[in-house]
Amino acid sequence: MRQTAGVTVLLWIAAFSLLVWLWLACCHGLFWRTDVRLPPRRPPVRWPRVVVVVPARDEAAVLPVSLPTLLAQKYPGRARVILVDDHSADGTGALAAELRTMDGLELTVTSPPPLPPGWTGKLWALRHGVELAGTDAEYLLLTDADIAHGPDSLAELVAAAEGNGLDLVSQMARLRVETGWERLIVPAFVYFFAQLYPFRRSNRPGSRTAAAAGGCSLVRREALERAGGVAAIRGAVIDDVSLARAVKSSGGRTWLGLAGEVDSVRPYPRLEQLWRMVSRSAYAQLRHSPLLLLGTVLGLALVYLVPPVATVAGLVAGAPPVAVAGGAAWALMAGTYLPMVRYYGQPVAAVLLLPFTASLYLLMTVDSAVQHWRGRGAAWKGRTYSGA
Template structure:
């Protein structure tokens, strides 16, 4: 059992390093400051909110009104981009965008943001559907100083736009991104949703996403505010035209162009997309897991070995060590499991999940490892699909002439 003893000790050593290093990635994320009574210095800049929507008719009635009723004091518009939907997404968006009839006796509701609904043009070869929809939306609003890219399933609390732009203006940032709170329902959601955030934070510690470091650059695509001038300096959305993980790619492009970044969290910015079954979460992660490894078999093999050592050795060492018995393996494995659980616990509680689920981190890692392997298998069989559409692979995209600065080429 010497081999198991050595592996258990290595696993425990890895967890000591992870817990004390990686900028304490496991602590709660930086919070989005709420706007104060006074606006940031100077005039409120012009803002355009771009919402790519593909077959989102069921969710828009819940999410789009939370944008339309924002109290942003500057010029602002919401642009919903229908990305080839077949379920009447555009019609639903237009109905929601239409102002309600005036009431007979009650005072008028406060002014709503303007909203336009456009249909994305034919997608050029090599472009990911979402990125092209964002480019089409951004091309409609060349006057906007700030662009907020937010998914159709994201619900925004009152004051969200003021808080996002206010933070960007007051700190001189070029990116303000917020990881939305995901729905954690069912056993799979309670186990895997906090783990999703945990693994993301392990790869991209939130507190390191500051300044202009390309290596530390990251973003969460569900809520991503960018300064347009810096986006154009970075090559526009064409710089991530074919990216499956477009949010992190865009953050790195902004950082290379000298942009200052911020990544944090706000409890009120949340996704309303349900993931009631393990299969739903599995499909979401499988779509991009192998792309995260740059479609590299060597990186995949290294990831499998690393995750097995860090996450899976500990429970195996505890069980085998208690049954044989093998005290060194049980003690080292138990220490690794305890440290892992304690680092996972803050995010579990922050996501509103009961604390015993923190003990399940090894199982969550095992499932995510399966999703990653399945993502590689799917890639070898023709590439990932999302909402009935193939996603680009590692080949370089073909860019239309106007894509460099995202301005209309019509």
């Protein structure tokens, strides 16, 4: 009798998980598709002035790869680069100055004043760079120091913004997937982000969803000022999403998609490094709410862990309905993950590992909350934002 009752309960849970996956696959903004790329673009009549702002803290290891790609941009209009050395301890500023080229874009290397209370380091550095850009800039390209751009990246971003009346154009850089842990964690990271912020919904005017990718965001200067400037999001740990929300809520049009020629060159060879990348902001994403944390843990378990567990348990217990419900949910999960796996050039069989990867993300999220409760908050490069 107990076994029958237990099988019945598992059947109901598996069936509910299957319904959730049907809704996610069909009614959640087609989040799983990877064809959201830069919208149609054509050269503008006049190329606007652009200033590229690069906040950099202890980035000497990646600058020799990333910074030359910015200085070598083939932009038909006027453009220059401002690298803001955020009080690095590894010679980032001096190295950046050495990377100047005679025939590339003009490069200015500067440092901001000491970090004031209430600001994250990156946003304080961005504010300093934006101020130096002044009214000379019609657009600002906010890009991280680990991001390498194809030679036409800036021109294509500007053409997309000008041709479609966009105030913020952001591309999610293709992250590195060379080590085993990177191949396991990174595609799922982008997949989960798209599930949380479906690109098509974010790009729809009037939609409440708004998101951007901090590694590559071109913003119209007037739109940024209308949104309150960088100061409006001064304490945000998830600064890219906060920027998109500020621009959109002030009447601006935003766009987010996957990149074609924008790549992160930062390596994450060990699980510890990937774990820190996720956990430093996961609880902030949940607005530091224990209830949202509980709901997230239960939701991850229901959506990602129940399907394989129900499939195996149904087969072992000789309960075909349980196995079928679990297997169907698992198949939908794998099917929606497949485009992202292909986008990152990984073998198709990698889709079967998503439940395991999701369990790691569940633990990372819980760890993020634990670190917050211990007063460590969002720690990154020697700084801790306990209130973030």
